[in-house]
Amino acid sequence: MKKLLAVVLALLMMATMATSAFAVNEDVEGELVIYSSMYQFVIDMMDEALKAEFPNLVPGNDGSFFFYGGTSSLITKIYGEMETGTLGCDMMLVAEPALSLELKEAGYLEPIEIESPDELLRFPYDAEGYWYPVRVCNMVLAYNPEMVDEWAAKGVTIPKTFKDFANDPALKGYISMGNPMSSGTTFAAVASLIQDNHYGESYLDGLAANEVMIESGSTAITKLQTGECAAIMILEESILKVLKEADDAGTPITNLACIYPDDGVVLIPSTVMTVAEDHSKNVNIEACEAVEKWLLSEEAQKLILQGYMHSVFAGMEDIPYKSIDTNELIKKDFGVDWENAYQNREAINTVWTEKVTTK
Numbered sequence: 001m002k003k004l005l006a007v008v009l010a011l012l013m014m015a016t017m018a019t020s021a022f023a024v025n026e027d028v029e030g031e032l033v034i035y036s037s038m039y040q041f042v043i044d045m046m047d048e049a050l051k052a053e054f055p056n057l058v059p060g061n062d063g064s065f066f067f068y069g070g071t072s073s074l075i076t077k078i079y080g081e082m083e084t085g086t087l088g089c090d091m092m093l094v095a096e097p098a099l100s101l102e103l104k105e106a107g108y109l110e111p112i113e114i115e116s117p118d119e120l121l122r123f124p125y126d127a128e129g130y131w132y133p134v135r136v137c138n139m140v141l142a143y144n145p146e147m148v149d150e151w152a153a154k155g156v157t158i159p160k161t162f163k164d165f166a167n168d169p170a171l172k173g174y175i176s177m178g179n180p181m182s183s184g185t186t187f188a189a190v191a192s193l194i195q196d197n198h199y200g201e202s203y204l205d206g207l208a209a210n211e212v213m214i215e216s217g218s219t220a221i222t223k224l225q226t227g228e229c230a231a232i233m234i235l236e237e238s239i240l241k242v243l244k245e246a247d248d249a250g251t252p253i254t255n256l257a258c259i260y261p262d263d264g265v266v267l268i269p270s271t272v273m274t275v276a277e278d279h280s281k282n283v284n285i286e287a288c289e290a291v292e293k294w295l296l297s298e299e300a301q302k303l304i305l306q307g308y309m310h311s312v313f314a315g316m317e318d319i320p321y322k323s324i325d326t327n328e329l330i331k332k333d334f335g336v337d338w339e340n341a342y343q344n345r346e347a348i349n350t351v352w353t354e355k356v357t358t359k
Contacts, residue, residue: 025054030284032291033060035078036093037071037184037270038135039237042307049303053294057287060090065291071095071184082108090280091288092273093134093295095184097124098191098341100131100271110274110285112292120296122314122330123269133269134295136310138236138329139189141165141259144224151230159231161263162193162334166206176213176220177233180352185235189266191348192336204355214357225255236323237308244308244321260324264334269312272296 036043043066050057050065059065069077071094078099081087087108092099103109104126111129114120123133143158151158156174159165165175178186193203213220213229217238223229239258246253272295274288275281294300301311308320310329319326341348 025290026056028054028287028290029056029058030287031058031060031282032065032091032284032287033089033281034066034091034093034291035074035087035089036066036068037074037095038066038068038093039307040068042303042309043068045303045306046300049299050291050294053299054287054290057291060282070182071099072180072182072187075099075184078103082106085279086281087275087279088281090275090282090284091291092275093270094273095137095270096188096268096336096341097131097133097271097338098188098345100126100273101338101342103273104130108276108279110276110280110288112274112289114293114296120314121312122327123267123312131271131273132292132296133312134272134300135270135304135307136312136326137185137268137270138310138323139185139233139266139268140236140239141231141261142221142224142234142239143231143257143259144227144255145257146255147227147230150227156230158259159261160259161261162233163199163263165231165233165261166199166203166210166212169210171210171230173211174228174230175207175210175232176215176223176229177207178217178220179214181349185268186233187345187348188268188336188341189233190352191341192266192334194348194351195337195340198334201351201355204352208356212356221256225253231259237320240308240321240323258323260329260332264332265329266336267310267329267333268336270309 047064047066061067074094078087109130113129114132117125121133125132141159148158156170159168180187180190193199194201217234220232220234221242224232236258239256242256272292274292277283277285301313301316304311305318305320310320310326
């Protein structure tokens with residue numbers, strides 16, 4: 001009898017614990033909008049997961065939790081909304097941390113406490129909890145392995161460094177990259193490469209002299225595959241996504257590959273921020289805190305990997321499809337002076353325009 005009673009009590013305790021654990025996220029209510037620069041297919045995965053995790057939380061943007069925009073366009077939107085004192089969102093997931101520093105200084109962020117962040121994360125975070133990294137983009141070079149000999153016959157060597165990409169005159173007219181005026185990750189890469197402790201502003205002179213083409217990643221990839229470009233500067237995730245989709249379709253391709261430059265990569269941790277209560281759209285800090293903590297859960301980090309980005313977790317050994325070890329990338333990271341990127345955003349954009357796009 002005592003044994004039966006013990007079993008019954010144990011089952012009741014387990015049921016109570018399970019109900020309580022489920023009820024935590026059931027209790028998260030209200031409406032929520034997140035500004036994000038993640039690719040749409042990643043947003044779709046995140047949306048589905050958030051709706052399952054928080055069944056009573058209302059997506060505040062036409063059935064989605066997310067409002068999508070490139071980082072630079074979101075920054076412009078945020079600047080406009082700051083003039084009214086209220087943003088059109090409750091949280092943000094943008095492509096580079098410079099905005100986090102700026103919004104913290106302006107008093108637009110709410111600190112969120114994450115348990116043991118030093119142990120959890122392998123990328124920098126705000127010590128006061130105003131922002132944490134959630135996903136890591138990786139700026140690399142890419143080329144067409146099938147055309148190496150053809151390029152060599154034209155006197156062109158595929159660059160193995162960012163330095164050669166901008167400075168090898170044989171590449172003139174044969175390179176492409178994104179626009180830092182519209183792409184946050186490209187802005188971060190440019191800000192890093194032109195730092196005085198890297199290549200300085202003369203790097204932009206090299207890009208201009210080599211007649212770099214400024215265009216979307218999809219256009220640049222097509223030009224690689226058709227032989228119009230010898231090399232492109234692009235996010236690793238853009239290349240990995242094309243490779244994975246071709247493999248999944250049963251038609252693997254061999255005319256596209258990443259170059260992890262010998263002189264370094266540019267890792268760009270994208271941060272999550274919660275908007276301060278008096279500046280947020282829905283005044284729902286409790287929900288923001290729950291979602292922010294979920295974004296730093298193993299489930300969410302697995303979705304980041306499926307989005308071909310790197311996890312911020314210190315103990316995460318998994319890597320994006322066909323990528324290389326994240327910790328090895330960290331060892332060769334150029335690094336970005338985010339304070340400089342924030343304080344000198346306009347100056348960086350101006351020097352880019354003067355040296356590259358007006359020539």
